[in-house]
Amino acid sequence: MSFNWCFIGTGAIAKKVAKELVTNPGHQIVSVFNRTKKKAEKFAKKYNSTVYESALDAIIDPRVDGVYIATTNETHFSFCKLCLENHKPVLCEKPITGNARELEQLIQLSKENNTMLKEAMWTWYNPVAHKVKQWIQEDRIGKIQFVDCIFNMPIFGYNKAKGRYINPSRYGGALLDLGVYPVRYVYELFGKPKSIQSTGKLYNGIDLYNDSIFDYGDFKANVSSQINALVGEHCYIVGEKGKIKVPLFHMTSKAVLKTREGKEVFKDKKKKFARQFRVVAEIFKGEKPNELVSLESSLDVMEIMDEIRKQIGVVFPCD
Ligand SMILES: NC(=O)c1ccc[n+]([C@@H]2O[C@H](COP(=O)([O-])OP(=O)(O)OC[C@H]3O[C@@H](n4cnc5c(N)ncnc54)[C@H](OP(=O)(O)O)[C@@H]3O)[C@@H](O)[C@H]2O)c1
Structure with a gap:
């Protein structure tokens, strides 16, 4: 199954999971955003991905099937919201939000926009x-x-x-x-x-x-x-x-x-990260x-x- 990922954040965990993700047949990282562009460019070079100036541009790249959020905890809510508002399924690192209230808002948005959100609880x-x-x-x-x-x-x-x-x-x-x-x-x-x-x-x-x-x-x-x-x-x-x-x-x-x-x-x-991405991609595509x-x-x-x-x-x- 082919699946095109967008990466938001290219820190320690993004680097670690990316290596395993691309071992899944058909999985690619096509689009990348990172707050510090230089780091995004270094990361993207390895995976032949496009670097964008903004998270929104990276998310709405028409090739993107799903987004992985690997930024720090306090940014998860706003990046997840951006994905859901733009109808892109999203896998967000743990902890998915800061509290239950933030998550309730995202669940509501996920339902309204018929777009999946999942926590990367590998x-x-x-x-x-x-x-x-x-x-x-x-x-x-x-x-x-x-x-x-x-x-x-x-x-x-x-x-x-x-x-x-x-x-x-x-x-x-x-x-x-x-x-x-x-x-x-x-x-x-x-x-x-x-x-x-x-x-x-x-x-x-x-x-x-x-x-x-x-x-x-x-x-x-x-x-x-x-x-x-x-x-x-x-x-x-x-x-x-x-x-x-x-x-x-x-x-x-x-x-x-x-x-x-x-x-x-x-x-x-x-490989446990590889499996997480494989399973989530299947869920996003309705195959599981x-x-x-x-x-x-x-x-x-x-x-x-x-x-x-x-x-x-x-x-x-x-x-
Ligand atoms: N699943 C796991 O096993 C696992 C393991 C470790 C961490 N995590 C989770 O993954 C997330 C990232 O952890 P990490 O260890 O990879 O952290 P990290 O190495 O410090 O990387 C943090 C990333 O977040 C970005 N960032 C920080 N503040 C930001 C802001 N205000 N706006 C936009 N981007 C921002 C950083 O961008 P810059 O490059 O510009 O600084 C960088 O890309 C955390 O939520 C953590 O809980 C999961």
Whole structure:
């Protein structure tokens, strides 16, 4: 299937995903916009793409089948809006918006203009996470007793000078940057919790860490993220009959199920960004049902994150 992408933003993640995207047969990056034109030109040279002076011009290039937004968090809303207003399907990096209210406006626009919007939550366009969900749904580990899902990276240390991670007006902090993954993971497995209790440590108006207990009635899930700690990332799910371990759960190639019957390991070593773009292109072209990472699920996740921010006192200009 051929699919022509427009890239808005040519920073670190855009560079990383572009390399994989073009390995998909028929996928090309035809149009590019970046705030700093020189960087767009360097990027475009690699992929034989056209560089535009404005995001609008890049989006409305008639060859473009879909737009990928890879700019910083606080710009997602306006770029998504521009795509939807111009009837171009759009895949936007995580977190899709700063809060649920911004996303509700985009959902409305997406419906009015009959144009799709999806969040680039790559974990859930790939099979490992879905295998974990299947094991739970098939009752392989029995009644859930406890869940621990954490994502820590020492971003604060190495990006302190850069600033966007510690700036509330740029929707910074651990929750929006990393926490969106554990919140999404636990949400995908168990849905919205009955209640949430959160604590956190603030710095400059953003959270250096947040730690939440999601209460599901019969069990509780510990969900946390930190930008001032050493690397640590896992999701452990413990049940009465066994347990599931998913190290590096947001990007993992492997999940392990242990029960009394023995150990089962599920592996998927395929390129995960490539697959995300392939699946989304199929959805945009109507060749696949629009089920994975639905807008409703992104809205539920934003609502959970709004609640956590409310409890720990992180406020963004969009609130
Ligand atoms: N899926 C993943 O695994 C993953 C990983 C990392 C990041 N992300 C997400 O991807 C997004 C970008 O992250 P990154 O690490 O690639 O950041 P980055 O390397 O700092 O790149 C940021 C990009 O945003 C542009 N930008 C910044 N402020 C802007 C503004 N006011 N108007 C227009 N463009 C602006 C920059 O343009 P200039 O070149 O002009 O500065 C650059 O293209 C974030 O939302 C992040 O959460 C996703």
